[in-house]
Every structure is written in structure tokens, then in C-alpha cells.
Amino acid sequence: MNPRRHHRSSGEPGREGSPPPDEVTAIFDGMLQHARELLAVRSPLDAELIVSEILGSWWAKRVPDGDVEEIIGEALVAHAGTVGTPAALALLIGMAYMGTPRQAAMAERAALELMGNGVARPGWADRVGMVAPEECFVSRDVYGDQDSIVCTYTYGGTERHALVILVDRNKAGAVPSASGQFAPVARVGRPPMPGMVRDAWVSSKVDTLLDHCRREGRDNPLMRFEPLDSRDARALLQSALDLTDDTDDPPVNENFGSYHAFVRARVDILPPGGRLPQPPVYGRDRRATIAARFLASDEAEGLSDLSAASRCVDRIIDYGCTHDFGRPLRVSPVKCEMFLLDWLPRKVLLSPTEQEAVPHVLAAWVRWAGKRTGLPEEGIRATLDALWDATAKFAEAYRDPSAFGLDRDLVGRLLPDGDLEALPRRAFALPFLSGTHRRSGRHGFINLSTLDPADRDDRRVILEFEHPGADEEHLNAHERLAERLWDGEPPQLWDTAQSLLDIGYERHEILHKLIDVLDRCGEDPEALREALHVLRHEPPPE
Template sequence: MATPQTPYEAVLHAARDVTRLDSALDAEMLGAALLGSVYAVAETDREAAVREFVTGFLAVTARRRSAAATTIRSVFAALVPEAEGTARVRPGAYAPAWAGQLGKVHLTGAWAYGDVYGDQTSYLATFAYDDAEGGPEHALVALVDHNIGITKDVFVGGPAERIVEQAREICTEDELTWFRTEDPARMRAEVGRYLAVTDSLDELPAQGSLATDRALVGARLAVLPGRAVAADAGTRPPATDEERSRLIRGFLGSPEAARFGLDSVADAELPSLHFCLGLLLDHAASFPDADPTRWSPMVAELFLLDWVHRRAVLDMDDAAMLPRVLRGWAAYASRLRGLPAAAAHRTDEAIEEMIPEFARLYSTGERRSPATAAVAQLMADGVDPDDPAALNAWIEANRHRLTDDPA
């Protein structure tokens, strides 16, 4: 056979044996994998790229009459029904017996599970075809990473019952995880809004089945009650100034603050204490769900070993106090959230283990952003940022270090 000349011809060639598959589920998984190649290489909105590809494919193949061509057209129409031309797709004369079941599934159960810290939530739903001829009951699993703010991975497969039981058993054996029955409408909204962010990424997460299963996941989510939501819908806004003040007052009067000696610091240390507390709240505000009480070993690592070096200029007093403030705040936040003692202890241990690396990064400045490095140098040179004349003179004298153009 000649080498396919267009992407559409390449897809037709790859789908040449689609009619030999055993079920509608197998065909939908094949179709999703083929569309996954489009999703993976798209440079802009990946979901839109897949929809546009299906629109073009249906237009180009409208006169094809082979069993493989008419069947894969039906598969794509079931996976991406919002593409133009899907309403005109008809099964071919030699369609497989299962072709009438493409996309005809109903929900049989929905659950969610994750870690008690709120770093990640996995959503799990099971589906069955309206007619057993369509294929076996199968499961959809979507992993939402709240620290990155994306749907990090998705998977469709089976056996559905075994997947559900494995997830339940894992969570039962680990006190730092949870498992619950989930509202299907909530699952659709949560997975959908984070998936919308994933669709817009310049680069997809490296591992998993996100690209190959994305189209099938979208089709299954559409079966759930509710409707698709915008990427920023339902996100928690950053704390207001009043809320920040209330949280800080509550913390300074807490047993956790007393435990770390933060309830009665010397007057000279107060500026550093409040600066460090402000950094913790600023970091929380940088997440899509800006909860200032959500701290975990991973969130603490993102803050102490990365974010603070890129976003803040610390003097020696600040650097000396910050780990202690973080330990106190994380313990306080764990109590407010009602986390198990083991969870709070694990976070505290993790922070303590990070302190040497934090100190090293502070001393080397290797993770400072150019802007942060410039401000740090300005302060080291004794320049008052509030003195416009002194600031302008310093900028002129150091322009060669602040720009790529020495002129």
C-alpha cells in the first residue's frame, strides 16, 4: 500500500482493521488513541484541535464506502459529537454488530479518593453499555493535581469492579488517604474544569495515558449529569486583607505558635515574623484553589525550596525565622483542617529535613529570578528602594547586569 499522503489518510490506514474489533469499547479506545496523536501535538487549545480534526476528517471521508471508513467515522462521531458533520454520519452497509452501541453507555457508579492533605484527588466512574453487545463495564479514572492545577492523567479501562475495589483497598490501608461515593455532577465539574487547563498547556505531563484516552474521557464525562464548566469556575479566591489579618491573629494566639516560640518574639523580630507570615499567605494565593490552610510535605517543598527563592528577597533575619514560622503555620493549619496527627507530624518532619537545603539555596541564590536577584543586590549595596534618585543612579550603574544588552 502507498504511504498515506495526508493525516486523514494516515488515520484511515491505522483504522483499517477497526471492523475486526470485538466491541464498541475496543473501537472507541482505538479511536481515542488515534485522536490522541492530534491532541498530543496541538500547539494551542488541544480539545479544539481534536474537534477541528474530526470535522475535517468527516468532510474528507464523506464519500468513502469501505466498512473501515464508515465505521471509524461513526467512532469519531461518538467520541466528538460536537464536531461539524457528526449528525450526517450513518453506519455503513457492513457495519459490525456492535456499531449501534457506540457511545451508548450509562453511569453505574461514581467515587472519589485522595490524600488527606488535598494535594491530589482521583475521580472514578464506571459505565456500562445499554446493550451488552457494546462491550464490558469499564472505568474512567481522572487524577486532579491541586498543586499544579490540572487534570494530570486520565485512564479508561477495566475490569471496572476490580479497579473500584483496588482503589478502595488502598485507601482503607492508608490512614492518610480517603475514599468516598461521589456526586457525578461534581465529578464532571471538577474533572472538566481542571481538564480545560490541561488542554491549554504548552507541554503535557510526560507519563500516563492522558493523550490516548482524552477523547474517550470527554465522551464519558458528557454522560454525567450537569454541564461543562469554565476552567476558572469554582476556584477559591485568595484571602482578603481582612481574612489574612484574622488568620494571622488566630495563629499568633494558638498553641502551635507558642510551641515554636512565635507568640512572644522580641520587638526587633516582629517585622521578620509578619513578613514571613505574609509570604506563606502569598504562596497560598498562587494556587488555583487559594486555601491558606492547605499545607502538606509537597506544598511545603514547593514553598521552601522553590517559590520563596524566586519571589522574595530575604535578609538573614527573615531566612533564620522562615522555617520556624512555616512549621508553626503548617501545624496550625493541620489542626484547623482536622487532619490526623500522623499527617501533621509527617509535614513537620518533612519541613525539618528541608531546612539544610533551604539554607544552601538561600546562601547561593541559585534559584532567584532575575528580578529578585536585582533587588537582593540593590539591598546588599545599601540602596534605599524608596529613594528615586538613589534607585535611578543604581540602575544606571548596574544596567549591564540587569539587561542582556550592555549598551
């Protein structure tokens, strides 16, 4: 459950984990001062954008042990109702349209009460929210990296405006989709694949904007501009917004929070019924067939080490299937850079021959896959240019553990799945790389160098070696934590451990803090995330 969009029981400012009442009141008074701008505007569009900016001041923020929309948003409604000024009423009218469902209901009741007491309404009050959608369009690059969704609206035929929303799939590819099941659809144009909202903006110069997009789609071989069914636009944007909202610290434009409530409200009035396309399923046999066809192609003919090339192309295909919405054949400058400089260095343990081969295999793949997906020659050239620029940085980005003096056999046992990103957290969870182990090498009659940390029984022996004389319950607690750290579930567990290391806590003290949190939270994943968030802000040790 997302604490920014759902609600638990109602609460009051000043409860445990919340700012003190005087501080909250000062914050709310500042927001009401901002709301005075609502009294100076005549346009409902301007009013909605101001209200959205106020609501965005806490979007994506988190509060310990609570719901930010409840602690701040709903409390602001209560405070505005108590203040009872014309600015407070204007803000309440805007929140009745743009707030969360609970905020909207509370704001409507408070606004009606203030109007009943004779507080003057702003001139735009009767028209706020009385907006209807017109058309939707999509401006997309031929690579499939990003789409700009353009939706036009009017207030009864007047004040026509366009909302432009940037949907980015490269940033979203590694994040599980929040939209549930996808289903195929075939209406106006090709429905875009899901992604993450990165930015949004509003223009009142609708015709100028659309003319510019049409020219770019006509004159730029790397861009397309076409109509988009409004139902598909809603399905895409709801999914992308959900993904953005459900992501901790989403990679959005710094001003996106100011538009968030406005975007949500505008997307909600688009017609329902659209569905997102189903990503194709690539099983093991299908992936192997694609790899075999590539390796037999003219583009792969110049690859000198076919064994290393085979392993590299398997990584390329896996990345496209798992982290690019089931699109292994899609190539682009950004995707190649992310694969080579971000994903491989974090996630994959490459042999020295694979490290040397992967840029050349990727270049051949770009030529082969680009032709098969109909990518214009300009797009293939631009992708290859970006790839060769990234190749010079790959040697720096990819840090082979053996370069730091780590035994490659030991690294291989810690990474049976080849997940390079897991190395530091697994080494932290198990004292397998410590100097003591390397010196002694034995635990009783057991040769520690023969133990497999991926095996639960062997893992238990390692933990017994680290905790001589510990009772069964204590060892069980360490074993449960070690298993979670080994699997990286939840990711916040290792994030918290690193934060505590950074401020000076010792490893074993951190392990016990994490065990305490796991014991307290039990099987409640939301409680665990919140408790880890609090623990990450622990003061440094004295």
C-alpha cells in the first residue's frame, strides 16, 4: 500500500513521529498565505494550477509511522476550515476537486460551512473542475525511449489548454509495473508501452504546440506524431503515474510535484476503457532461438570469440526481456548506455574475456536488431555512436572484484547467480571474507573454504562460526536476517545497513538493529518499510 495515495485511520498533527503542533500551524499558515493568490485570478485553470502547486509541496515526502496525505493534507483542510478566511475557502474549493478522495470530501464539507457563514467565494468557484477532454496525441521517438502524451481540454469550449506528460520507459524498465495485467488493444495508432511519468507541463497555445509537434514528426526521421485514443491515453497515464507514485525518490523533474495533483485530476476525466498492450513472453527456448539467429547472422560474423559472444548476447536478451518490458530487440542510444554503464557493472559478474567482448557483441546486436525492428539508418548510426562513446567508459564503470584482490573462486560462491550487485550485501551478511576466516580456514573439523554460502546448511555453519556458544534462538534470528540479505528482500534492508555503516555503527550492532526491526514487524511489509525508514535516520553512535 502506497502511503502517499492510501489512508489508514485518521490522525492529528503532533502524534508520535509528526512535527510539533506549532511547527505544523506555521507551515499551514504559509500555505494559506500562498492561497491568497487564488483571490487575484479569474481563470479556473490558473486557480487549479495554484492549488496543485500547494498540494505538491508535500508530494513524494514521507513521514515516520504515518500517511503524509493524512498528516499534512487532511490536517490542512481542518486548519483552513478553522481559519475561515476567503483565501482558506478558495483553497478548500480547489482541494474539493483536486485532493485525494478523503481530502475532497472533507474540503467540500468545510467549504459549504464557510459559505453558509457568509465567507465570499472567488469568481472562478463555479467553473473549477468543469473541464472536458477533447483530443489526445502522442509524440514518440522511433527508439521507444520516451513518449510525450498531449491531451487537450476546454471549459465548455473556452480556455482551451494542453497538458503534456513525459513518459519515460528507460527509467521505469527495472521497476515492477504497478498496473497489473496488460491486455492487447488495437485502435487509433499503436498503443504505447507502459512507463514512468517524469515531467508534465501546461500550455494555453494549443494550436502552436500541435503544429510544432506535427512538423517535427514530419521533418525529423527519428520522431513520430500521431493521434492517440483517449481511452488508451488514460490507461497508459494511470499506469505510469501509479509507477511514479509507488517509487521511492522517483527520478522526476524538480517541478513535477507542483503538477502532480493537476495531472491526476486531468487523467481521471479521460474516458475509461483503454488497456495497455501485453508485453510478449520470451521463454528459455525463444530466447535461445533469437541468440542462435543472431550468432549465425552476417552482423555477428566478425566476432572472434563465439563462446564469449554467446554468453554476452544472452545477457543482452535477458536485459531486454526482464528490464525493458519484454523488448529484447529494441535498441537505442540510451538503452545501450544504461546496459553497458549501469546494469552490467551493477548486476553481472563477467569473465575477463566477456568484459573485452561485450561492447563488440552489443555493436553487432545493434546492427542486427535495428534492421529487424525497422529502425531508420539514422537511428542505427546514432545508437552506434553512443555505444562507442560508452565503450571508452566501460572499463572504468565495470569493477571486476578480482581487481580488488578478492579471490575469484570465493566471489563465484557468493554469486552463484552472477548478480554482482549482491556481492557487498552478501559479504556483509556472512563473515565469509573476513581476515579471521582466511587465516584459520577451519571450524572444528570443517574446512570453511569448502562451504557454499548459497546452501542453507552451510550458511548455518558459517553463522555458528561467527557466534560461538550462541543459543538456537539467537542463531535462528541471524539466519533469517542472512537469508533476507542474501536475497535482497526487501531492498530497503541493505539500504538501511549501508546508511548505518556510513554514520559509524559497527557491523554486528547493525545486524542486531535489523533483527529487532524484523522481530517487531513480523510479516507486515508496510510496517517493515516504515520501520526501516525510521532506522535509516538513526543518530550517529556516541
